[in-house]
Amino acid sequence: xxxxxxxxxxxxxxxxxxxxxxxxxxxxxxxxxxxxxxxxxxxxxxxxxxxxxxxxxxxxxxxxxxxxxxxxxxxxxxxxxxxxxxxxxxxxxxxxxxxxxxxxxxxxxxxxxxxxxxxxxxxxxxxxxxxxxxxxxxxxxxxxxxxxxxxxxxxxxxxxxxxxxxxxxxxxxxxxxxxxxxxxxxxxxxxxxxxxxxxxxxxxxxxxxxxxxxxxxxxxxxxxxxxxxxxxxxxxxxxxxxxxxxxxxxxxxxxxxxxxxxxxxxxxxxxxxxxxxxxxxxxxxxxxxxxxxxxxxxxxxxxxxxxxxxxxxxxxxxxxxxxxxxxxxxxxxxxxxxxxxxxxxxxxxxxxxxxxxxxxxxxxxxxxxxxxxxxxxxxxxxxxxxxxxxxxxxxxxxxxxxxxxxxxxxxxxxxxxxxxxxxxxxxxxxxxxxxxxxxxxxxxxxxxxxxxxxxxxxxxxxxxxxxxxxxxxxxxxxxxxxxxxxxxxxx
Amino acid sequence: xxxxxxxxxxxxxxxxxxxxxxxxxxxxxxxxxxxxxxxxxxxxxxxxxxxxxxxxxxxxxxxxxxxxxxxxxxxxxxxxxxxxxxxxxxxxxxxxxxxxxxxxxxxxxxxxxxxxxxxxxxxxxxxxxxxxxxxxxxxxxxxxxxxxxxxxxxxxxxxxxxxxxxxxxxxxxxxxxxxxxxxxxxxxxxxxxxxxxxxxxxxxxxxxxxxxxxxxxxxxxxxxxxxxxxxxxxxxxxxxxxxxxxxxxxxxxxxxxxxxxxxxxxxxxxxxxxxxxxxxxxxxxxxxxxxxxxxxxxxxxxxxxxxxxxxxxxxxxxxxxxxxxxxxxxxxxxxxxxxxxxxxxxxxxxxxxxxxxxxxxxxxxxxxxxxxxxxxxxxxxxxxxxxxxxxxxxxxxxxxxxxxxxxxxxxxxxxxxxxxxxxxxxxxxxxxxxxxxxxxxxxxxxxxxxxxxxxxxxxxxxxxxxxxxxxxxxxxxxxxxxxxxxxxxxx
Numbered sequence: 001x002x003x004x005x006x007x008x009x010x011x012x013x014x015x016x017x018x019x020x021x022x023x024x025x026x027x028x029x030x031x032x033x034x035x036x037x038x039x040x041x042x043x044x045x046x047x048x049x050x051x052x053x054x055x056x057x058x059x060x061x062x063x064x065x066x067x068x069x070x071x072x073x074x075x076x077x078x079x080x081x082x083x084x085x086x087x088x089x090x091x092x093x094x095x096x097x098x099x100x101x102x103x104x105x106x107x108x109x110x111x112x113x114x115x116x117x118x119x120x121x122x123x124x125x126x127x128x129x130x131x132x133x134x135x136x137x138x139x140x141x142x143x144x145x146x147x148x149x150x151x152x153x154x155x156x157x158x159x160x161x162x163x164x165x166x167x168x169x170x171x172x173x174x175x176x177x178x179x180x181x182x183x184x185x186x187x188x189x190x191x192x193x194x195x196x197x198x199x200x201x202x203x204x205x206x207x208x209x210x211x212x213x214x215x216x217x218x219x220x221x222x223x224x225x226x227x228x229x230x231x232x233x234x235x236x237x238x239x240x241x242x243x244x245x246x247x248x249x250x251x252x253x254x255x256x257x258x259x260x261x262x263x264x265x266x267x268x269x270x271x272x273x274x275x276x277x278x279x280x281x282x283x284x285x286x287x288x289x290x291x292x293x294x295x296x297x298x299x300x301x302x303x304x305x306x307x308x309x310x311x312x313x314x315x316x317x318x319x320x321x322x323x324x325x326x327x328x329x330x331x332x333x334x335x336x337x338x339x340x341x342x343x344x345x346x347x348x349x350x351x352x353x354x355x356x357x358x359x360x361x362x363x364x365x366x367x368x369x370x371x372x373x374x375x376x377x378x379x380x381x382x383x384x385x386x387x388x389x390x391x392x393x394x395x396x397x398x399x400x401x402x403x404x405x406x407x408x409x410x411x412x413x414x415x416x417x418x419x420x421x422x423x424x425x426x427x428x429x430x431x432x433x434x435x436x437x438x439x440x441x442x443x444x445x446x447x448x449x450x451x452x453x454x455x456x457x458x459x460x461x462x463x464x465x466x467x468x469x470x471x472x473x474x475x476x477x478x479x480x481x482x483x484x485x486x487x488x489x490x491x
Numbered sequence: 492x493x494x495x496x497x498x499x500x501x502x503x504x505x506x507x508x509x510x511x512x513x514x515x516x517x518x519x520x521x522x523x524x525x526x527x528x529x530x531x532x533x534x535x536x537x538x539x540x541x542x543x544x545x546x547x548x549x550x551x552x553x554x555x556x557x558x559x560x561x562x563x564x565x566x567x568x569x570x571x572x573x574x575x576x577x578x579x580x581x582x583x584x585x586x587x588x589x590x591x592x593x594x595x596x597x598x599x600x601x602x603x604x605x606x607x608x609x610x611x612x613x614x615x616x617x618x619x620x621x622x623x624x625x626x627x628x629x630x631x632x633x634x635x636x637x638x639x640x641x642x643x644x645x646x647x648x649x650x651x652x653x654x655x656x657x658x659x660x661x662x663x664x665x666x667x668x669x670x671x672x673x674x675x676x677x678x679x680x681x682x683x684x685x686x687x688x689x690x691x692x693x694x695x696x697x698x699x700x701x702x703x704x705x706x707x708x709x710x711x712x713x714x715x716x717x718x719x720x721x722x723x724x725x726x727x728x729x730x731x732x733x734x735x736x737x738x739x740x741x742x743x744x745x746x747x748x749x750x751x752x753x754x755x756x757x758x759x760x761x762x763x764x765x766x767x768x769x770x771x772x773x774x775x776x777x778x779x780x781x782x783x784x785x786x787x788x789x790x791x792x793x794x795x796x797x798x799x800x801x802x803x804x805x806x807x808x809x810x811x812x813x814x815x816x817x818x819x820x821x822x823x824x825x826x827x828x829x830x831x832x833x834x835x836x837x838x839x840x841x842x843x844x845x846x847x848x849x850x851x852x853x854x855x856x857x858x859x860x861x862x863x864x865x866x867x868x869x870x871x872x873x874x875x876x877x878x879x880x881x882x883x884x885x886x887x888x889x890x891x892x893x894x895x896x897x898x899x900x901x902x903x904x905x906x907x908x909x910x911x912x913x914x915x916x917x918x919x920x921x922x923x924x925x926x927x928x929x930x931x932x933x934x935x936x937x938x939x940x941x942x943x944x945x946x947x948x949x950x951x952x953x954x955x956x957x958x959x960x961x962x963x964x965x966x967x968x969x970x971x972x973x974x975x976x977x978x979x980x981x982x
Contacts, residue, residue, distance in 0.1 A: 009932035013700070101743030209504070209700060245934075249774045249922065252592030276932050277770070279500075283740045286777040309885040311802050329820075372877075372884035378869045386863075393863035394800040431740065441500035441767050443736075 006203035006217055006224065008273040014208040020215065023228035024050040024195065026486045027216055028236060029202045029271055032060020032264070033472060034453025034479030035236035036185035038436075039194040040124065041483030042234075049194040050227060052218050054201045054266050058186035059179060061238055061264040061425070061454075062472060066139035067177030068149055069121065069476065070469030071114045072166040077146045081132035085164035087111050092161035093152060097470070099462025101284060106459055109434050110477055117477050118168060125184045127171040136298035138320060138349075138468065139175045150467025151319040155396030167469045178472075204274060205233060205449075211278040211440075212491070213448035232448040232486040234436065236479060239426035239454035240269025241288075250285035251426060257328050257417055259290060259424040267425065271455040275430040278449060279440040284461040285428030289471075290328060291321040292415060292422045293349040294337065300345055302403045303337040304383055305415070310366065310375025312383070315395035324422050325463045333417035336369065338362075338380070340405035346413070356414040365410050380405065427466070429457040436482025450486050452479040497694035497708055497715065499764040505699040511706065514719035515541040515686065517977045518707055519727060520693045520762055523551020523755070524963060525944025525970035526727035527676035529927075530685040531615065532974030533725075540685040541718060543709050545692040545757050549677035550670060552729050552755040552916070552945075553963060557630035558668030559640055560612065560967065561960030562605045563657040568637045572623035576655035578602050583652035584643060588961070590953025592775060597950055600925050601968055608968050609659060616675045618662040627789035629811060629840075629959065630666045641958025642810040646887030658960045669963075695765060696724060696940075702769040702931075703982070704939035723939040723977040725927065727970060730917035730945035731760025732779075741776035742917060748819050748908055750781060750915040758916065762946040766921040769940060770931040775952045776919030780962075781819060782812040783906060783913045784840040785828065791836055793894045794828040795874055796906070801857065801866025803874070806886035815913050816954045824908035827860065829853075829871070831896035837904070847905040856901050871896065918957070920948040927973025941977050943970040 006012070026042045028035045031053035042049045053060075072078065072090035091111035095102055110117075122128060133144035140147055149167025151157040170181040189196065197220055206215040206226065215228040240246040241261040246269040247254050261267070272282060294316075295301050301317050307330035314326040316337075327335045336356055339345070346353050357368035366376035384404040386392055392402060414420060429451070431439045436450035452458070453475040460470040497503070517533045519526045522544035533540045544551075563569065563581035582602035586593055601608075613619060624635035631638055640658025642648040661672040680687065688711055697706040697717065706719040731737040732752040737760040738745055752758070763773060785807075786792050792808050798821035805817040807828075818826040827847055830836070837844050848859035857867035875895040877883055883893060905911060920942070922930045927941035943949070944966040951961040 007933050099743065100747035101739060248592060249772065252590065256591035273932050276772075279768070281740065281767075284777075286775075309803070312800070372873065374869075374873055375885065378865075378873070382863065382865055382869070394866065441764050442498050 008204050008270040009277050011205040011207040011277045012217055014206055014214045017206055017226055020228040021225040022050065023230060024048045025231040026234060027052065027227055027229040028234045029216065030060060030236035030238065031058040031186065031196065032236060032238060032453060033062035033182055033185065034475040036182065036189050037476045037479035038234045038236060038452060038483030039189045040192055041480045042487040043192040043194050045484055045487035047231060047487035051189065051194055051196045052200040052202050052216065053196065053198050055264065056198050059182035059264065061262065061267055062475065063179045063182040064262065064264055065178035065472060066175060066468060067170040067172065067181050068139065068167040068469035068472060069118070070149065070166050070467055070473040071118045071168050072164055073111060073114045075115060075118050075168065077128065077130050077132065077168060078164060080130065081146055083164040085166065089161040089164065090114060090166070093157060094459060096157055096160045097462065097465030097467060098459065099465050101461060103459065103461065106434050110459055110474070113477065121476065124188045126181045128168060129171040132165065136295050136301055138293040138295065140169050141175060143171045143173045145169050145171065149469050151322055153398060154318040155315050205278055207278045211446055213278060213446065229448065231489040232450055234482050234486050235271035235275060235451040235455045236453045237271025237455045238267040239429065240272055241267045241425045243269040250428060251288055253286065254288040254424055254426065257290065257333065257422060259422045262423050262425045267454065271451065272429055275438050275449065275451060278446055280438045280446060280449065281431040281441045282428060283431050283457045287427040287461055287463050288424050289321055289427060289460070289463055289466045290422045290424040291324045292420055293320050294323060294347055295320065296348050297345045299343045300337065300347060301401045302343045303339045304380070304405060305335055305337055306376060306379060308332060308334045308371065310371040310379055312379055312394060315392065315397040317397050317401045319467050321466050322464055327415055328417065328422065335415045336412040337415055338365070338405060339411050339413065341407040341409055343403065343405060344411055350420060354414040354419040355411055357412040359410050360408045362410055365412050369412055426454065427457065427461050427463065429455050432456045434478065434481060435485040436478060437485065447491060450482040452482040499695050499761040500768050502696040502698040502768045503708055505697055505705045508697055508717055511719040512716040513541065514721060515539045516722040517725060518543065518718050518720040519725045520707065521551060521727035521729060522549040522677065522687065523727060523729060523944060524553035524673055524676065525966040527673065527680050528967045528970035529725045529727060529943060529974030530680045531683055532971045533978040534683040534685050536975055536978035538722060538978035542680065542685055542687045543691040543693050543707065544687065544689050546755065547689050550673035550755065552753065552758055553966065554670045554673040555753065555755055556669035556963055557666060557959060558661040558663065558672050559630065559658040559960035559963060560609070561640065561657050561958055561964040562609045562659050563655055564602060564605045566606060566609050566659065568619070568621050568623065568659060569655060571621065572637055574655040576657065580652040580655065581605060581657070584648060585950060587648055587651045588953065588956030588958060589950065590956050592952060594950065594952065597925050601950055601965070604968065612967065615679045617672045619659060620662040623656065627786050627792050629784040629786065631660050632666060634662045634664045636660050636662065640960050642813055644889060645809040646806050696769055698769045702937055704769055704937065720939065722980040723941055725973050725977050726762035726766060726942040726946045727944045728762025728946045729758040730920065731763055732758045732916045734760040741919060742779055744777065745779040745915055745917065748781065748824065748913060750913045753914050753916045758945065762942065763920055766929050766940065766942060769937055771929045771937060771940065772922040772932045773919060774922050774948045778918040778952055778954050779915050780812055780918060780951070780954055780957045781913045781915040782815045783911055784811050785814060785838055786811065787839050788836045790834045791828065791838060792892045793834045794830045795871070795896060796826055796828055797867060797870060799823060799825045799862065801862040801870055803870055803885060806883065806888040808888050808892040810958050812957045813955055818906055819908065819913065826906045827903040828906055829856070829896060830902050830904065832898040832900055834894065834896060835902055841911060845905040845910040846902055848903040850901050851899045853901055856903050860903055917945065918948065918952050918954065920946050923947045925969065925972060926976040927969060928976065938982060941973040943973040
C-alpha cells in the first residue's frame with residue numbers, strides 16, 4: 001500500500017494489494033441495525049463474518065431511535081387489540097408513503113414478509129410486550145408495543161388503506177428503546193460468532209478492474225489494514241446527514257433549514273461514496289426526514305397550523321414529520337400552531353416553545369402576528385364553523401381532532417424555523433435490489449457489493465410519506481436479506 | 492472491439508482498443524448550443540475538433556427555444572432602454588434564482604462576464620435588434636430584443652436585486668428564434684473548421700484504468716467507430732427528460748405530473764450516464780423546469796390563482812415557471828386562474844383552455860368548483876379590498892397587476908394537471924467546475940472529460956428560480972469555457 005490518501009470515493013485497485021491482513025466470507029461495514037441483522041443472517045447461512053464499526057460500540061443511529069418497527073398485515077398485537085389489518089392495506093399504505101418514486105418490489109416483499117419478520121425480531125431476543133397504547137404518541141412513554149405512528153388515520157392515507165396502528169415498539173419503559181434493541185441484536189451478533197472490529201474505520205473498498213468488490217481498507221489502531229471479503233462487502237453505514245459536502249451537492253434544502261441532525265454521529269455518507277466509487281447508482285438523494293414533534297400531549301393535534309398568509313396548509317392530524325415537511329415549505333419557514341384555552345399545552349419536546357402571540361380574540365392574535373388583515377379571523381371562523389359540524393372541507397382533518405377553538409384566551413406557538421429548528425436525517429442512498437445487491441447505472445448488480453439501511457435507498461424514500469418505524473423496519477428486514485444474499489454468493 | 496453491448500453507463504477500457512478509426516484534439520458529443528459554442532472556442536484556440544451529433548442536423552433542444560439569453564449587468568440594450576442594471580444586481584438575482592444549492596463560483600463568473608459574452612454572441616453572427624419590448628411576455632412576438640423574462644419585478648426577487656429586464660432575444664420576427672440562432676452558430680462551427688459527424692450516436696466513452704478519458708465509441712452508418720480525443724471529450728448532450736428510467740430514479744416527480752417534455756428528442760441522459768461511468772458526480776438531479784405559460788395576454792397576470800382549498804398560493808406576477816412549480820404542488824395538482832369580465836382572456840398557449848366555472852358572483856364560482864363554503868368568497872373579498880388599495884399583504888404581487896376582480900361575469904380557467912398538462916425539462920446533471928471539468932465524488936477533475944449545457948448542472952438548477960434565457964445563457968457561456976479549457980489541456 002503506497003498511497004496514504006485513502007478516500008471512500010476511490011476504491012483501491014485489487015492488483016495494488018500485496019497481501020491481505022485478514023479475511024472473511026462477508027465483511028460488513030457498520031454495526032447499526034442493518035449491519036447487525038445482516039451479520040446474524042450471514043452467520044446463520046454459514047458464512048464467516050467480520051463487522052467493522054467506526055464507533056467504540058454497536059447500535060449506530062438506530063440506538064438513538066424510539067425502537068419502533070413499522071409492521072402490519074395482521075400481527076398478533078394488532079389482532080389482540082382488535083385491528084384487522086391486512087397485507088393489502090399494509091401494502092397500500094407503504095405504496096402511498098413511498099411517493100412518486102416508490103420501490104414497488106421492496107414494498108411487495110416487505111408487506112408480504114412483515115409478519116414473519118416481526119417473529120424473527122422476537123426470535124433474536126427483542127422483547128415486545130404485545131399491548132396496545134391508544135392515543136396519539138410519537139413514541140410510547142410506557143413499555144407498550146403498538147401505537148399509531150404515521151398518517152394511517154389521516155387524509156389522504158386513510159382513503160388509500162384502511163387505517164390500523166402499525167408501530168411495534170420494543171419493550172422498554174419510557175422513550176427511546178432503540179438502545180435496548182440494538183444491544184440485544186449486538187449480543188446476538190456476538191453469540192452467532194461474527195467477528196467484530198470496533199474503532200475500525202473503513203477507508204475505502206478494494207475492487208478489481210471490473211469493479212468487482214474484493215474487500216476493504218480499514219483503519220484499526222491507526223494502521224490501514226486490508227480485509228479480503230471472499231463473498232462480498234455489505235455497506236450498512238447509514239445516511240449522510242453528517243456530511244455537509246454531500247448535503248450541499250445532493251440535499252441543499254436539508255442544509256438550508258438549519259436543522260439538527262438525527263444521528264449517532266457517523267452518518268457521514270462514506271458508505272454511499274464507496275458504492276459510488278465502484279459504479280453504484282444513487283437515488284432520492286434530495287429526500288430527507290424532518291420533524292418537530294408537535295405532540296404529545298395529543299390536545300395539540302386539535303390545534304390549527306397557519307402560515308404567514310394566515311392560511312392553513314395541512315391536516316394537523318397527519319404524521320408530525322409530514323406536518324413538518326409542509327411547514328418548512330411555507331414562506332420564510334414561518335408557521336404557528338393556534339390553540340385556545342381548552343386545548344392549550346406546550347409540546348413535550350419543547351416545553352420552552354416561543355408563544356408568539358396571545359389574545360382574547362383571534363383578531364388580536366392576527367394583529368400580534370402581523371398577519372394580513374382579516375386572514376386569520378377568516379381562517380378560524382371557517383375552521384370553527386366546520387369543526388363544530390365535524391368536518392374539514394379544506395384538509396380533511398378527522399373528527400376526533402376537530403374541536404372549535406373558541407375558548408379565550410387564544411395563543412400562537414411559534415413553529416417558525418428560527419424559533420423551533422427541526423431535526424432531520426437523509427433518505428437517499430445507493431440503488432439496490434431488495435436482496436441488497438447494489439446496482440450500477442445500467443441496473444446491473446456490482447459483484448461483491450451489498451447495501452442496506454440508510455446507505456441504501458429503501459422503503460422510506462419520501463419525506464412527505466415517512467412514518468416512525470419505517471427506517472428500523474426497512475433496515476432490519478433488508479439488512480437480513482443482504483446478509484443472506486452475500487453469504488450465498490459464489491464467485 | 493469484441494462486445495457489441497455498448498452502453499453509456501460503461502466506458503470501454505482503453506487497453507481493449509486495438510486502433511483508433513479517427514482522432515482529434517477535442518471530441519464534442521452533441522451539437523446543440525453548448526456543443527456549438529464549445530466547438531467554436533476550441534477551434535479558435537487552435538484545437539482540431541470533431542463534433543458528433545446523433546441527429547441529422549444541428550441545434551439540439553436549443554433550436555426549439557425562444558432564443559433568449561439571460562444577461563444583465565448593464566448591456567447596451569438595457570442602457571438604451573433606460574435600465575441601469577448593475578453586475579451586483581445581476582449577480583444577486585442569479586444567487587437567489589439558484590436556490591439553496593446555488594453554484595456561487597459559476598454565478599460570479601457569469602455575472603462578471605455577461606456583457607462580454609453578449610458581445611461574443613453577436614460576434615458569431617447572432618443578430619440582436621437592440622430594442623426593448625415593454626410588457627409581460629413569455630417570448631417576444633416581434634423581433635425586439637429585451638424583455639422581462641423572469642421574476643425580476645416580482646417578490647421576493649425584487650427585494651434581493653433591483654429589477655431590470657434581462658432577456659436578450661435573438662432577432663427573428665415571431666416566437667422561437669432558437670432555430671435561427673443555432674443555425675448561425677452551426678454555420679460558424681463549420682466556418683471555423685470543426686469536423687461534424689451527423690447521425691452519429693456516441694455509445695460510450697473510452698477510458699483508461701485511471702478513468703482518464705481517451706475517446707469515444709460512436710455509431711456512424713451503423714458501425715461502431717473509435718475516435719481518439721487527444722486532449723479531451725466535451726459532453727454537451729442535454730438533459731434526461733427523454734429517459735424514463737433516469738426520471739424514475741432521479742426525478743420521479745417530473746414523471747408524476749405527466750408533463751410534456753421540452754426537447755429536440757435526444758435529451759436521453761446518455762451524456763450524464765457517460766460521465767457517471769468514469770466516476771463523474773451528479774447534482775440537483777431531482778430538479779426540473781416546468782411551466783404552463785399563463786400569459787400573454789398580460790391581462791391574465793391580473794388574475795388570481797387558487798387551489799382546491801380556495802386559497803391563493805403565489806404572487807401571480809412571478810415568472811410563469813415559478814407559478815407552475817407552486818401549482819403542481821397544490822393538493823391533487825388542482826388550481827384555477829380566476830378572472831372577471833374586465834380581465835378575461837384565454838392564454839395564447841392554450842386557447843382551448845377549460846373554463847371550469849362561471850358565475851355572476853364569486854360565491855357562484857366557488858359553488859361550481861365545489862370549493863369549501865365561503866373560502867373563495869373570502870379570498871376574493873380580501874384580494875379585491877387589498878388590490879383596490881394597491882397592496883397584496885399575502886404574496887406581495889406588485890401594483891401594476893393588482894386590479895380588483897369585481898366586474899361580472901366571473902370565470903375560473905382550469906390549470907389543474909388533468910386539464911392543462913405542463914411542459915418540462917430537467918435541470919440536474921454532472922458536477923463541473925465553471926471551466927467544464929467534470930468532477931468526481933472527491934471534487935477532483937476527471938482527466939479528459941468536460942461537460943456543459945444541461946448535461947452539466949449549471950446556473951439553472953432550481954425549478955423555483957428558473958427564468959427564461961437561463962439555459963441558453965448558461966449553455967453558451969459555459970460551453971465556450973469548456974471548449975477553451977479542453978483545447979488548452981496537456982497530457
